[in-house]
Amino acid sequence: MGFETELSERLHAETDDAVVDLDQLLTGSVAYGTKLVRRRRVTRIVAGAACVAALGGAFAYAGTLNNPAGGKIPPAATVTATRPEKQVPITPQAALAVLLELLPNSDLAINRRGGFDGMNKVRGIYATADYGTAVLRLEIVKNPVPYSCAAYEAGCKVVRLPDGSKLRLLTASVGGGQGKKDIQQLQANLSREDGFSLDLIAYNNAPAQPAITLAQLQAIATSTRWHPRLDQSFVAKSEHLFRPRLVTEPSVPQSINSPGAN
Amino acid sequence: MSADLEEFSEFAAARGTQLFRMAYLLAGDRHAAEDLTQTTLGKLYASWSKVSRADNPVAYSRTVMVRTYVASQRRTRLERPTAEVPDSGRHGEDTALRLTLFSALAELPGRDRAIVVLRYWEDHSVEDTATILGVSSGTVRTRSQRALGKLRQRLGTEISELSGR
Numbered sequence: 001m002g003f004e005t006e007l008s009e010r011l012h013a014e015t016d017d018a019v020v021d022l023d024q025l026l027t028g029s030v031a032y033g034t035k036l037v038r039r040r041r042v043t044r045i046v047a048g049a050a051c052v053a054a055l056g057g058a059f060a061y062a063g064t065l066n067n068p069a070g071g072k073i074p075p076a077a078t079v080t081a082t083r084p085e086k087q088v089p090i091t092p093q094a095a096l097a098v099l100l101e102l103l104p105n106s107d108l109a110i111n112r113r114g115g116f117d118g119m120n121k122v123r124g125i126y127a128t129a130d131y132g133t134a135v136l137r138l139e140i141v142k143n144p145v146p147y148s149c150a151a152y153e154a155g156c157k158v159v160r161l162p163d164g165s166k167l168r169l170l171t172a173s174v175g176g177g178q179g180k181k182d183i184q185q186l187q188a189n190l191s192r193e194d195g196f197s198l199d200l201i202a203y204n205n206a207p208a209q210p211a212i213t214l215a216q217l218q219a220i221a222t223s224t225r226w227h228p229r230l231d232q233s234f235v236a237k238s239e240h241l242f243r244p245r246l247v248t249e250p251s252v253p254q255s256i257n258s259p260g261a262n
Numbered sequence: 263m264s265a266d267l268e269e270f271s272e273f274a275a276a277r278g279t280q281l282f283r284m285a286y287l288l289a290g291d292r293h294a295a296e297d298l299t300q301t302t303l304g305k306l307y308a309s310w311s312k313v314s315r316a317d318n319p320v321a322y323s324r325t326v327m328v329r330t331y332v333a334s335q336r337r338t339r340l341e342r343p344t345a346e347v348p349d350s351g352r353h354g355e356d357t358a359l360r361l362t363l364f365s366a367l368a369e370l371p372g373r374d375r376a377i378v379v380l381r382y383w384e385d386h387s388v389e390d391t392a393t394i395l396g397v398s399s400g401t402v403r404t405r406s407q408r409a410l411g412k413l414r415q416r417l418g419t420e421i422s423e424l425s426g427r
Contacts, residue, residue, distance in 0.1 A: 014286075018279075018292075025300055028300040032300060032304030036305065
């Protein structure tokens with residue numbers, strides 16, 4: 001057997017049994033890809049601004065050539081210094097507005113509600129959207145303690161993302177109660193380095209045709225749209241979504257047509 | 263977003279393991295291989311609309327991985343230790359050979375190592391390898407011969423003895 005054939009066989013033998021956690025790879029890849037897209041967008045904006053500035057300069061220079069000495073130099077391209085918009089703290093309605101931006105088929109999400117959670121454990125805001133066959137609850141938590149996986153949670157794992165955030169992903173089955181079929185519970189709990197923490201909890205009443213998937217929760221949780229402060233106009237526009245409530249009891253997503261939903 | 267993500271997830275699930283194995287041979291240890299695979303898939307996700315329209319997304323992903331690896335080697339060449347100890351997470355009767363094989367591969371320059379992996383693990387022709395790496399066929403032939411010479415010198419006897427042949 002020639003050396004090249006032996007080498008080829010050895011290379012295959014080295015890797016044939018190498019396996020990798022694909023879910024973890026996927027989560028990290030999507031987060032990194034999203035970062036690349038954002039960076040590309042910023043570069044494009046900066047390049048565009050530089051181009052406008054250069055053209056403005058060129059026009060101004062051309063103006064000086066056309067005018068006699070001492071002539072008044074016409075203004076270069078109109079430069080409107082756009083002041084960055086004022087940022088205000090995220091509200092429950094704004095949190096839901098961001099969530100609806102990121103949700104697939106968000107127009108199907110009904111029974112939107114939310115408020116400020118007064119429990120010591122949460123101390124943040126929450127918003128809930130109901131798909132009929134599924135319900136999704138979002139909590140933005142202050143001073144969070146990063147989640148971990150208990151030994152008995154087989155469908156649970158914690159992933160560290162490239163930006164240092166920790167993301168816990170959980171798939172579990174919970175009893176439907178009163179003889180009903182089991183419900184699928186999905187969770188994506190993100191603890192970011194900047195102290196911002198976000199919990200997404202979804203319940204699929206029909207796990208065979210889930211309205212919400214774990215991949216979607218991952219994508220929502222790791223989106224770059226989440227910030228503790230948002231544009232004032234965005235927050236103002238979202239005010240009409242619901243009237244926030246102060247919750248003093250632990251609140252869990254309720255099924256559709258439950259008395260508390262409005 | 264959703265359709266793209268789903269499509270990308272399917273692609274990553276189908277191709278992730280193979281890409282990881284290639285990364286493992288290129289990078290030499292599990293952790294670096296995971297990083298390389300994640301970077302490659304991240305780049306693919308960032309350009310998914312383009313990738314999904316490509317004639318052969320699998321070939322595209324391979325090209326992205328190899329070029330990412332070669333570029334990273336170029337950047338870190340001066341910092342890298344000359345002989346890395348590969349990840350010892352796996353055990354088996356031929357651990358000694360694995361260490362020897364990986365340390366021999368680690369001694370090759372990044373591009374030569376990529377050529378070895380593409381030619382002798384992925385069984386690509388000289389022309390295909392040249393296309394993937396963006397170099398001429400002549401360069402692939404020359405570098406391939408040089409890399410094989412080094413490997414033969416390092417592994418010539420051990421590759422047969424240690425694998426029991």
